[in-house]
Amino acid sequence: MSLGVSTSALADTDAISWYTGGEAKLSLDPVPIDNSPSVVLAGSTSQKTLIVTVAKNNGTTRSNPIPLATDGSFNVRYLIKDGIGDYTISLSGSQQSDSRRYQGLCFFTHAVKKKLPADLLSLELNGKIIDFVNRVMGATVGRGECWDLAQQALDQNLAEWSRPTTFGLPLNPETDEIKAGDIIQFHNLKITAQLPGGVTRRESLGAPDHTAVIYNVLGKKRYTLAHQNVRGNRSVIKGDINLANVTSGRYRIYRPVALMIQQ
Numbered sequence: 001m002s003l004g005v006s007t008s009a010l011a012d013t014d015a016i017s018w019y020t021g022g023e024a025k026l027s028l029d030p031v032p033i034d035n036s037p038s039v040v041l042a043g044s045t046s047q048k049t050l051i052v053t054v055a056k057n058n059g060t061t062r063s064n065p066i067p068l069a070t071d072g073s074f075n076v077r078y079l080i081k082d083g084i085g086d087y088t089i090s091l092s093g094s095q096q097s098d099s100r101r102y103q104g105l106c107f108f109t110h111a112v113k114k115k116l117p118a119d120l121l122s123l124e125l126n127g128k129i130i131d132f133v134n135r136v137m138g139a140t141v142g143r144g145e146c147w148d149l150a151q152q153a154l155d156q157n158l159a160e161w162s163r164p165t166t167f168g169l170p171l172n173p174e175t176d177e178i179k180a181g182d183i184i185q186f187h188n189l190k191i192t193a194q195l196p197g198g199v200t201r202r203e204s205l206g207a208p209d210h211t212a213v214i215y216n217v218l219g220k221k222r223y224t225l226a227h228q229n230v231r232g233n234r235s236v237i238k239g240d241i242n243l244a245n246v247t248s249g250r251y252r253i254y255r256p257v258a259l260m261i262q263q
Helices: 126-136 146-156
Strands: 003-008 016-019 026-028 038-045 049-056 061-065 073-079 085-094 103-112 169-171 183-195 199-219 222-227 237-242 246-255 260-262
Touching (some): 026 103, 146 199, 199 237, 199 246
Antiparallel strands (some): 016 103, 038 073, 073 260, 085 103, 169 246, 183 199, 183 246
């Protein structure tokens, strides 16, 4: 990415530096210099994919898509979760939807002098995840891979997560309350259950990996899952599971939380 020639600055706003051609593809509203742990990113773009990257000096870097309206407009509040410090916030775009190759459009720096309040740091999205699952129940999401269901549910609801399979805040199913809307990741999991009449039922999830949404909590380690790409079925279906009967493999459960808030 080559740095462009123009830098725009307004009183009491962060100065925006543009990459070559960036101004022609993105209109970004001024960002106030208020030292707060969040920034409003609002404007419009001619790009089909818009990515925000927030990098703390000598710290964490996060990159996430910004949802675009049909006319290319956007308006979100980005929650800065990595504490007090100096950050570089950059926007990149692509003329392709869901692209993985982006052109740098602009960047600016933002100083954070207070921490994000606890209620925003872990703002849960469980209800929104279940709403998404209900809308797509019986349909095929993305390519029909199991991961696509979680990916679209999280991205469309502006969640904080790290690809490929860190879907939010890690939970301990032994001690934490598990809720509908949590995301569960299986790895080479095998379940063996003894049924009445001496029948043994064996089930496998993940070869090596499988992703699902917990649709309902039936009891301790007993859940109804919503998932796809199950036994060759690439549409979203529901099914019950009892993780008290795990004999090998592992699973992890995550709480989906917000990274951005639609304004």
